Amino acid sequence: MFLIFAVCSIPNSTQKKNTLAIIGADINEAKRILVKGDLVAIPTETVYGLAGNGLNQSSLQEIFKVKNRPTFNPLILHVGKMDQVTELVQDIPSPLLRLMEHFWPGPLTVLLRKSDRVPDLVTAGSDRVAIRMPNHPLSLQLLRSLDFPLAAPSANPFTYISPTLPEHVDKMLGDQIGYILDGGACSAGLESTIVGMEQGKVKIFRYGALSVEEIQSIINGAILLPKETDSIQGPGQLKLHYAPHTPTLLFERDTLSIEDFENKHIGIINFAEAYPGRTQWEQRILSRSGNLKEAAAQLYQIMHEMDQMDLDLILIERLPDTELGKTMNDRLERASSK
Ligand code: TXA
Ligand code: MG
Numbered sequence: 001m002f003l004i005f006a007v008c009s010i011p012n013s014t015q016k017k018n019t020l021a022i023i024g025a026d027i028n029e030a031k032r033i034l035v036k037g038d039l040v041a042i043p044t045e046t047v048y049g050l051a052g053n054g055l056n057q058s059s060l061q062e063i064f065k066v067k068n069r070p071t072f073n074p075l076i077l078h079v080g081k082m083d084q085v086t087e088l089v090q091d092i093p094s095p096l097l098r099l100m101e102h103f104w105p106g107p108l109t110v111l112l113r114k115s116d117r118v119p120d121l122v123t124a125g126s127d128r129v130a131i132r133m134p135n136h137p138l139s140l141q142l143l144r145s146l147d148f149p150l151a152a153p154s155a156n157p158f159t160y161i162s163p164t165l166p167e168h169v170d171k172m173l174g175d176q177i178g179y180i181l182d183g184g185a186c187s188a189g190l191e192s193t194i195v196g197m198e199q200g201k202v203k204i205f206r207y208g209a210l211s212v213e214e215i216q217s218i219i220n221g222a223i224l225l226p227k228e229t230d231s232i233q234g235p236g237q238l239k240l241h242y243a244p245h246t247p248t249l250l251f252e253r254d255t256l257s258i259e260d261f262e263n264k265h266i267g268i269i270n271f272a273e274a275y276p277g278r279t280q281w282e283q284r285i286l287s288r289s290g291n292l293k294e295a296a297a298q299l300y301q302i303m304h305e306m307d308q309m310d311l312d313l314i315l316i317e318r319l320p321d322t323e324l325g326k327t328m329n330d331r332l333e334r335a336s337s338k
Contacts, residue, residue: 020171021170021174022178023166030042030181034052034150037056037059038062039059039062039177040052040178041179041181042138042142042150042152044183044186045186047162047186047191047300048155048165049139049153049154051150054077055148057121066173067153068157073238074122074124075121075122075153076130076192077129077130078149079131080145080146085131088115089112090114096195104132104133107132107190108193109130109195110130110194110195110196111197114127128196130194139181154191155168157172160245161242161243161244161304162300163300164300165301168300185301189296189299190327192210198224199224203224203226204223204226211323226330238334239337242331244303246307248303248313249313249314250332251318252317258278265311266313268316269302269315269316270283271285272285292328295319295324
């Protein structure tokens, strides 16, 4: 019913009519749907988000329902302007303010003590709310035109790979949402880095598209890193997460024993060069020049592609454990934890 309505009401040559959701770049249409309390998929520089009014109870419930996500897993609020943050939080510790001023708009999410305006459903009952200002021209313009923040988890079903193209969202959730705001391919391709304070120090709670090194360059003194022992309910800490349906294995070239896979239909995602002597395998390379940013922008796209190939197994090469390699290894360890 909704789909028919949406198809009929948006005659616009820039929009592609798809079998599932409408994919288009009409900010006014996105705004109209959001103001009504319904959901829109929005582009960000990290991954596509499934967005709804972050202060509206029924929009929030719809997000959890569409994603099939348990309500103990809190949501990030997205804002378009710094002064929107003030009414959502009680205070901003100065090291976090410095990071926000330096990296916003950008792939940085901050955990701050929430004000009463933020519904408990957003924070899963925690007294801290996660906030970020994404760096994508369409979504920034959309956010700046709204008088409420957008709650937006990644626009994928719970535990699956995050989307970095509108087509990914359409395939996964298109039958449940009316509109996907088309901002093209996500330039960073990994979720935001989540930071907060712990024992007076800046702590990274989730590795992300902003590297530890970049954050450290702004902060004097030691920063704390996520620990294996952090609560599984912590940011991005669920063991099985970011996972394709196809069994996935993280491998290192030195230790991989190929014989185990002799008769299998294998896909292999390499960092900078093809795996030697295996031309019968589906092979992809993340960055021929060994550039970690380029690899990050490619990773989820290639994982989505390979997951459609009816493979027995996807092998993904462990990345160098520095800068965005750390984030990718974190995601790949979770993706291969089945
Ligand atoms: O790049 C991103 O951050 C994307 C785009 C769409 O902005 N969003 C995203 O949202 O990755 P989501 O929901 O897929 O992951 C957010 C993570 C979750 O693991 C959640 O547990 C954590 O952030 N989180 C959100 N609010 C929190 C809070 N108040 N306290 C602790 N963790 C929180
Ligand atoms: Mg997610």
